[in-house]
Amino acid sequence: MTTLSLSKALNAGLRKALEDDPKVLIMGEDVGKLGGVFRVTDGLQKDFGEDRVVDTPLAESGIVGTAIGLALRGYRPVCEIQFDGFVFPAFNQIVCQLAKMRYRSLGKLSLPVVIRIPCGGGIGAVEHHSESPEVLFVHTPGLRVVACGDPADAYTMIQQSVTCDDPVIFFEPKRRYWDKSEVDTADGVAGALSLSKARTLVSGTDVTVIAYGPMVKTCAEAAIAASAEGKSLEVIDLRTLSPLDTDTIFESVRRTGRCVVVHEASVTGGLGAEVAARVTEECFYALEAPVLRVGGYSTPYPPSKLEEHFLPDLDRVLDAVDRTFAY
Amino acid sequence: MAVKAAGRAASRDLDRLADSAELIQLLTPEGERTEHPEFPLELSAEEIKGLYRDLVLVRRIDFEAIALQRQGELGIWASLLGQEAAQVGSGRALGPRDMAFPTYREHGVAWCRGLDPAKLLELYRGVSHGGWDPKEHNFHLYTIVIGSQTLHATGYAMGIQRDGAVGEDGEAVIAYFGDGATSQGDVNEAFIWASVTNAPVVFFCQNNQWAISEPLERQSRVPLYQRALGFGFPGVRVDGNDVLACLAVTRKAMQAAREGQGPTLIEAFTYRMGAHTTTDDPTRYRLSAELESWKLKDPIERVKQYLIRSELADKSFFEALSAEADVIGTRVRKACLEMPDPQPLSIFENVYSEPNALIDHEREQFAAYLDSFADEEAAQ
Numbered sequence: 001m002t003t004l005s006l007s008k009a010l011n012a013g014l015r016k017a018l019e020d021d022p023k024v025l026i027m028g029e030d031v032g033k034l035g036g037v038f039r040v041t042d043g044l045q046k047d048f049g050e051d052r053v054v055d056t057p058l059a060e061s062g063i064v065g066t067a068i069g070l071a072l073r074g075y076r077p078v079c080e081i082q083f084d085g086f087v088f089p090a091f092n093q094i095v096c097q098l099a100k101m102r103y104r105s106l107g108k109l110s111l112p113v114v115i116r117i118p119c120g121g122g123i124g125a126v127e128h129h130s131e132s133p134e135v136l137f138v139h140t141p142g143l144r145v146v147a148c149g150d151p152a153d154a155y156t157m158i159q160q161s162v163t164c165d166d167p168v169i170f171f172e173p174k175r176r177y178w179d180k181s182e183v184d185t186a187d188g189v190a191g192a193l194s195l196s197k198a199r200t201l202v203s204g205t206d207v208t209v210i211a212y213g214p215m216v217k218t219c220a221e222a223a224i225a226a227s228a229e230g231k232s233l234e235v236i237d238l239r240t241l242s243p244l245d246t247d248t249i250f251e252s253v254r255r256t257g258r259c260v261v262v263h264e265a266s267v268t269g270g271l272g273a274e275v276a277a278r279v280t281e282e283c284f285y286a287l288e289a290p291v292l293r294v295g296g297y298s299t300p301y302p303p304s305k306l307e308e309h310f311l312p313d314l315d316r317v318l319d320a321v322d323r324t325f326a327y
Numbered sequence: 328m329a330v331k332a333a334g335r336a337a338s339r340d341l342d343r344l345a346d347s348a349e350l351i352q353l354l355t356p357e358g359e360r361t362e363h364p365e366f367p368l369e370l371s372a373e374e375i376k377g378l379y380r381d382l383v384l385v386r387r388i389d390f391e392a393i394a395l396q397r398q399g400e401l402g403i404w405a406s407l408l409g410q411e412a413a414q415v416g417s418g419r420a421l422g423p424r425d426m427a428f429p430t431y432r433e434h435g436v437a438w439c440r441g442l443d444p445a446k447l448l449e450l451y452r453g454v455s456h457g458g459w460d461p462k463e464h465n466f467h468l469y470t471i472v473i474g475s476q477t478l479h480a481t482g483y484a485m486g487i488q489r490d491g492a493v494g495e496d497g498e499a500v501i502a503y504f505g506d507g508a509t510s511q512g513d514v515n516e517a518f519i520w521a522s523v524t525n526a527p528v529v530f531f532c533q534n535n536q537w538a539i540s541e542p543l544e545r546q547s548r549v550p551l552y553q554r555a556l557g558f559g560f561p562g563v564r565v566d567g568n569d570v571l572a573c574l575a576v577t578r579k580a581m582q583a584a585r586e587g588q589g590p591t592l593i594e595a596f597t598y599r600m601g602a603h604t605t606t607d608d609p610t611r612y613r614l615s616a617e618l619e620s621w622k623l624k625d626p627i628e629r630v631k632q633y634l635i636r637s638e639l640a641d642k643s644f645f646e647a648l649s650a651e652a653d654v655i656g657t658r659v660r661k662a663c664l665e666m667p668d669p670q671p672l673s674i675f676e677n678v679y680s681e682p683n684a685l686i687d688h689e690r691e692q693f694a695a696y697l698d699s700f701a702d703e704e705a706a707q
Contacts, residue, residue, distance in 0.1 A: 025489075051488075051489055056520075057516070057519050057520060057523060059512075059516045059519065061478065061512060061513055061516055062478055062513075062516035062517070062519065062520050064478075065475065065477075065478025065479060065481075065482065065513060065516065065517070066478050066479075066481050066482030066485060066517075066520055067482060068478070068479050068482055069478065069479040069480060069481060069482020069483035069484070069485065069486065070482040070483070070485055070486045070489075071482075072461075072467070072479060072482070072483050072486075073482070073483045073485075073486025073487065073490070074486065075486055075489070089512075092472060092475065092513075093475065093478065093513075096472050096475065097470075097472070097475055097479070100456075102677050102678070102679070102680065103456070103677050103678055104455075104456035104457055104468060105456075105457060105460075105461065105468060105677075106455060106457075106458060106676075106677055107676070107677035108460045108461065108462070109461065109462075109468075110680060141678050141686075142678055142679070144679070164680075165680035165681075166679050166680050166681075196684075243683050243684055243685045243686075244685065245684075246684065246685070247684070
C-alpha cells in the first residue's frame, strides 16, 4: 500500500498499462513534456518515448479520429481531452464513429479506445472548464462510461478501461485530483472489483444515496453527518454509468425504501432521471418516497463565484434525505 | 533573410507542383495516348484491357443497383457514374497490404479490392450497415458522415509508422473523399496530422464538381489541390476521367508514402454524371449543357477508342466483355433479391464486446413480446 493522490494513482495506472502492453499509446494536448495540465501523464513521455506518449495538434476531433485509425491498426490509444468542455469538437467522432464501429461491422472491428475527461466543477475555473457531460455519452449505445471517485479506483479502473475491448469514456473528478488515499499498487488488477460493478461505499438502512465521481466523497461525508442525526445512509458509488449496475441499486433500494441520486450535472435529463425511472419500475412496492434528485440546476454552468450555490453539497444532500422522510 | 531563403529552397518542389495549373493527363478524351515526364506509365495491352474491363463492369454494377432502387429493392443508391476512372485508376494503384478508407460512393474501389459487389448492396437495402470484413480486403466500411474517415486513415497510417512498416517494402493508406468534404474540419485536421507526423497517407479527392446541389465555388476559391501547399505537402490535379493518369499519379503518391516521404493530396478532376443519390434531382440546380459537355469526356469511351485505334482489342473482346457484364449484373440482381432480412433479435448483437445486462434485459423483453404474438396466432 502506498498513499497516492488521485492524479498520481492515474499516473501509476497508466504507467502500468504502458508497461503491460506495447500497443498502448497515450495521446492528447500537452501530455508529453508538460505531463498534462493536471500532471496525470507526468514523466510518461520521458520513459516511454514520443511515439507512445504523443503530444497532438490542438484539435479534439483529430485526437479521437486518429485514435480510431490507430485502434483499427491494432493499437490501444488512451486519449486525454484536456477539459470536459473541450470534448464537443470530438463529439461526432465519438458518437458516430467510435461508439458504432463494432455494431456496424457486425462485430468484426473493435475499437479499444479510452477517452479520459477531467470533469466537474469546484475549482474556480473559467467557463467550459467545469462541465459534467457524462449523460450525453451514457445516451450513446456502444460506449462504456465510467467515473472514478477515489485514488484506489482510479488506479485499477484506468487499467481495466485500457484492457477493455470497447471504447470507454473515463471521467476523472478534477476537484478530487489532489485527494489522497491508500492504493495497492503491488498487486495487479486481477482481484479488483469489475469495471461493470457499482460499489457500496457505506452500508446503511434508511436511504440509498447514489453518487459517482466528485459527489462520492460529498455523499460519504453526508452519511457521517446523517448518522449524527440518527439516519442511516447507504452510499453507492456507481463507478459504471453505462452500463448501469442496476442489481446493486435495486437490492439496496428494496431494503431502504428510499433513494436519492446525486450528481453535479443538471438534473433535467440527467443520470438521476434514468436511475429514478428504473428504480420506480423495479422497486415500486418497496418505495416509501419518490426517488429524489440532487444536482446542478437546469441552467448553464454559472461563473465560479456562484458555483458553490450551483453544485450539490453536503447540506443539499441532507436536505433531500430529509425530504424523503416527509412522505 | 537566410531563414526565408532556406524555407523557399525546401518548398521549391511544392511550389512547382502547386503553380502548375495543368491537369495531368495520359489519355485524351479522344483516346489519344500522351506522355507526362513526371508520371511515366508503361502498361501491356492486357493491363490496359484489364482496366477497361474494370471500368465497364463497375458501370454495369452501378446501373443494376440504380435499377434495383427504382424497382424498390434498394432504399437508396449513390451512383458512381462518371467517376469510374478515378476509382479504378486509384484502386488499381494499391498493393494488397495498402489500406483504403472509402466514402459511400467508392464502388469502383471496392471492386478493385476484391469485394463481392452484392456486399455493397446490403447497406443500401437496409440489411446491414456494411457487412464486409474490412481486414479481409483492406477496405474499410463505407463512411457516411462526410470527411470522418480521413482522420481514421491518418491514424491508421500513424500505426503503420509505429509498426516500422514505412520504407522499403512499406505500406500506405489512401483516404477517399469528395470536393464537399474539403470544407469539413475533420479533413483539414487530417491534413494537419498527416503533415506534422509525415504519415504514409494519400488523400484522394474526387472533385466531381457537386456536393449534392452545391457547386465547387461554395467550397473553395482556390483549386483544391493547391490547398495541400498550405499544409506542407504536395498537391496534384489529375484528369479524373483518365484511368491511366489516375493510376500513374496514385501509384507515385502511394510509393512516396510507403517510402516515408509523407502525404500527397490528389485532386481527381471529374464529374458526377448522375444524381447525388437516387433521391436527388439534379435538374433543379444544374444545366443539362454541363452534363452534355462532360459526356464528351466519358472515362470509358476514351479507353475504348484507344483500344480500337491501337488495335489492341477487336470486336470479340468487346462482345465478350459485354456478355460478362450482363452475367455480373444478373448475379448482383439475384443476390439482392435473395438477400434475407436480418432477424429481429439481431438488433441487440455486437453493441459491446461482452454481455451487457441492460441490453440482455431488453432483448429478453422484446423476445417475450414477439412470442406473445406467436401465442395469439396459435390460439386462432
